[in-house]
Amino acid sequence: LAKRNQVNLDNVLMIGVNCGGTVSPVLARKMIREKYGVDPDSVVKEEIDKGQFIIQTADGQHKGISMDELEDEGFGRRGNCRRCKMKIPRQADLACGNWGVIGEKAGKATFVEVCSEKGANLLDDAVKAGAVATEPANPKGIEIRGKVESAMLKLGDKWRARYFEELGEGKDRLQKIMNETSRCIKCYQCIENCPICYCVECSTKKSYLVEPGEVPPPFMFHLIRYAHIADSCINCGQCEEHCAMDIPNSLFMHALQVNLQEMFGHTPGVDMELPVLALVEERTERKRLADTGSDQIFNIFG
Structure with a gap:
């Protein structure tokens, strides 16, 4: 939109989030009921982690099933998410998320990748205002972040090949x-x-x-x-x-x-x-x- 003069990026701060994909709510309810044997209304949290779709119920129980298994049966992520190869949006000013947060920080901190001068200034101002506290990324976390992204990109290639092959070519x-x-x-x-x-x-x-x-x-x-x-x-x-x-x-x-x-x-x-x-x-x-x-x-x- 910006390159067609429909939005002025000088007036916009872009914050991206690393993402392995999302699940349609309607399909998710069906999947949770049929594959997990759980009432969808009792689920308080869902996440995709280490190749599994994991749910947490109100009584604190966790249950995970392989995404490959779910998606081979028509469940799992949206089709466009499976084909996506924009897992860490570095065209944003800041790319945030949980990939790369490890150890005692896991679940309690956000990995922030600074992708532009505007993003750096935003983060500096937030630190000066006391809104956030920062520390250098754990080198091991950076390595893990790279491995997660690489795995997701390969998965995107796999699904592109599968979807596009099924779609056929030319007149077909x-x-x-x-x-x-x-x-x-x-x-x-x-x-x-x-x-x-x-x-x-x-x-x-x-x-x-x-x-x-x-x-x-x-x-x-x-x-x-x-x-x-x-x-x-x-x-x-x-x-x-x-x-x-x-x-x-x-x-x-x-x-x-x-x-x-x-x-x-x-x-x-x-x-x-x-x-x-x-x-x-x-x-x-x-x-x-x-x-x-x-x-x-x-x-x-x-």
Whole structure:
């Protein structure tokens, strides 16, 4: 959004959190009931630790099951979390979390990785104000943090290969996407909850592009969205999470984005480099995007 002039990073302090993935609440309740044999309402805490999904009940009992086992049976983390390779968000000013906190500090402190001058100033001001106390990271903790991140990245590669292989290629992939999106009821939740969508006037609502009043909408509805977002998709999963018809929108978008990333080397959400767009003179288009924040290349409808 910042590279399209939709937010001014000078006015923003970004604080990221290391993350191995999250679980959909609805699926989590089903999983806890069926796999753990526990009433979900009695669970007071859940966490992912050392390859297990661990629950704690109100009476203090803990129970963990391997994430591999859970995910092989269709439970576990959200699909976009399985494919994610942004485990420690170092594009933020500060990257915080529990990876690397060991020994007597475990569960009582936060590992803070300073990623920018702005982040360093924020932390210094917090220390001076007495809001936080800091100490150097334990070298062993740094090593463990690296191992956890490495393991999670390898897991992300595994799930990407599995998901994208199942999706197929070429015409087979297109047919699968068309079949899945044929359930769409045009509720616009995928668009309204996408952090990348920012157009004031959405092209999917223009009658000369998408015939109004049709449910399910014509495939052009989805093609427009893929064309607008695919190079910038950050795999947050919100288009899939909010879909009333359980269409795996995030998978389709992420698969397209990864293909573009492999072709052009652009990873969205990491730096201020603009994506390489097709059918334009790159330097001219980069300048126009920076100047206007608009992705409307040609006004072909006059």
